[in-house]
Amino acid sequence: MKKKIKIFVDFDGTISMTDVGDALFQKYADADWDKVVQDWKDGKISSREVFTIGCESTHISREELFRFSDAIEIDPFFKPFFNYCRQKSYPLTVLSDGLDLYIKRILDKEGLGEIEVIANELTFVGENKMHAIFPYYEKGCLVCGNCKGYQIREHREDGELIVYVGDGYSDRCAVPEADVLFAKDDLKDYCLENGIYFHNFNSFKDVLEEIKKIERELSKTEKK
Numbered sequence: 382m383k384k385k386i387k388i389f390v391d392f393d394g395t396i397s398m399t400d401v402g403d404a405l406f407q408k409y410a411d412a413d414w415d416k417v418v419q420d421w422k423d424g425k426i427s428s429r430e431v432f433t434i435g436c437e438s439t440h441i442s443r444e445e446l447f448r449f450s451d452a453i454e455i456d457p458f459f460k461p462f463f464n465y466c467r468q469k470s471y472p473l474t475v476l477s478d479g480l481d482l483y484i485k486r487i488l489d490k491e492g493l494g495e496i497e498v499i500a501n502e503l504t505f506v507g508e509n510k511m512h513a514i515f516p517y518y519e520k521g522c523l524v525c526g527n528c529k530g531y532q533i534r535e536h537r538e539d540g541e542l543i544v545y546v547g548d549g550y551s552d553r554c555a556v557p558e559a560d561v562l563f564a565k566d567d568l569k570d571y572c573l574e575n576g577i578y579f580h581n582f583n584s585f586k587d588v589l590e591e592i593k594k595i596e597r598e599l600s601k602t603e604k605k
C-alpha cells in the first residue's frame with residue numbers, strides 16, 4: 382500500500398525568516414537573554430523555563446506584540462508549498478515549541494490562518510503582562526515546553542510517511558520520529574554531529590522539490 386505523506390513544520394526560523402520568540406525577548410525582556418538561551422542550549426534549563434523568564438521580564442501590550450509580529454517575514458516559498466500540500470491532501474501541521482499568539486497572528490496576516498498550530502500558549506494578564514501556558518509539558522521529555530517527539534507519536538497513524546522540517550535545537554525530539562527529515566542551521570549541525578541522515582534545505586522551494594521526488598519513489602514502490 383502506498384504510504385500517505387503527513388507533514389510537520391517548525392515555525393520559528395523555518396516558516397518565519399527570524400526566530401520570533403527569540404527576537405521578541407531579545408528586544409523586550411529585561412534579562413540577559415543571550416545567557417538564558419545559552420543555558421537552554423546547554424541543557425541547563427527547559428524551554429518552559431526560558432519562556433517563563435521571558436514573559437516575566439517583558440512588559441508589552443498585546444497591540445505591541447502584534448505590531449512586532451506584523452513586521453516578521455516568512456519564507457516566500459512556504460505559501461506555494463502549503464498550497465501544493467493542500468492540493469495533494471497532505472495534512473500539514475505547524476509544530477512549535479514557541480508561543481501560539483504570534484504564530485497565529487503571522488499566519489493569519491499571510492492568509493494561512495487555516496493551518497493547524499500546536500504550540501505553547503500565550504495569554505495576557507492585564508494590560509502588559511504576558512503569561513505562557515504549557516498544556517503539553519508534562520507529556521513530553523520535560524526539556525521541551527511542547528515536545529515535538531511526543532506530538533508526532535500522538536498524531537501519527539499507521540501507514541504514514543512522516544516528514545519533518547526544522548532549523549533548531551527545539552526540533553531534536555522530532556528527529557527520531559521523522560521518516561523524512563529536512564534540516565538547516567542548528568538542526569543541520571546537530572544532525573551532522575550525530576550522524577543523522579537529513580535533507581539539506583534553504584527554503585521551502587527545496588522542500589517542495591524533494592517532496593516531488595519522494596512522490597515519484599512512492600509511486601514506484603506502489604507499482605512493484
Ligand SMILES: [Mg+2]
Binds near residue numbers: 394395547
Ligand atoms: Mg525553529
Ligand SMILES: [Zn+2]
Binds near residue numbers: 524529531
Ligand atoms: Zn522533547
